């Protein structure tokens with residue numbers, strides 16, 4: 094049966110390497126009968142998590158109103174979350190980090206029943222050739238998944254891509270499309 098898959102992208106480069114892989118994944122997953130939605134975090138107005146622990150207490154996910162509140166229901170409704178992002182300074186870009194930080198609201202705000210237990214996957218790329226560079230994203234992703242009782246169904250990790258179009262010199266697009274088979 095088709096699943097609801099939400100893809101969260103982290104790059105502001107619309108045709109950049111991680112967005113191209115996200116689209117390849119999404120097209121393949123849709124072709125398999127899944128319902129796929131891409132949310133481009135770089136196009137959202139996002140603030141940081143204040144750690145105030147008042148999530149949902151004022152009737153909205155984050156008490157500091159921003160676009161996280163417009164996507165929170167999509168996140169809760171998804172059977173699977175796919176994160177597609179470049180490495181920025183051995184971590185993730187601030188726009189997708191803001192969304193990841195605000196996932197805390199589901200735990201604090203009593204939504205764990207809909208937030209825990211999803212399937213998840215990671216698509217990630219970076220400039221440097223050393224695959225260990227991707228650990229700065231992969232390891233937090235795996236720890237976050239474990240804490241949230243998410244099942245990691247796959248990871249596409251592509252080093253050695255810097256500029257828009259570099260992904261075509263790798264098998265990243267094919268790997269991202271093949272990831273759809275795992276859902």
Ligand SMILES: Cc1cc2nc3c(=O)[nH]c(=O)nc-3n(C[C@H](O)[C@H](O)[C@H](O)COP(=O)(O)O)c2cc1C
Pocket residue numbers: 104105106108109110111112178179180181182183184218219220221222226254255256257
């Ligand atoms: C602000 C910034 C920080 C970056 N930091 C790293 C880094 O720490 N290590 C690395 O290998 N690549 C780094 N990169 C390169 C990107 O990961 C690389 O260009 C990637 O292909 C961009 O993906 P995109 O096309 O999806 O935006 C950085 C790029 C930017 C713009």
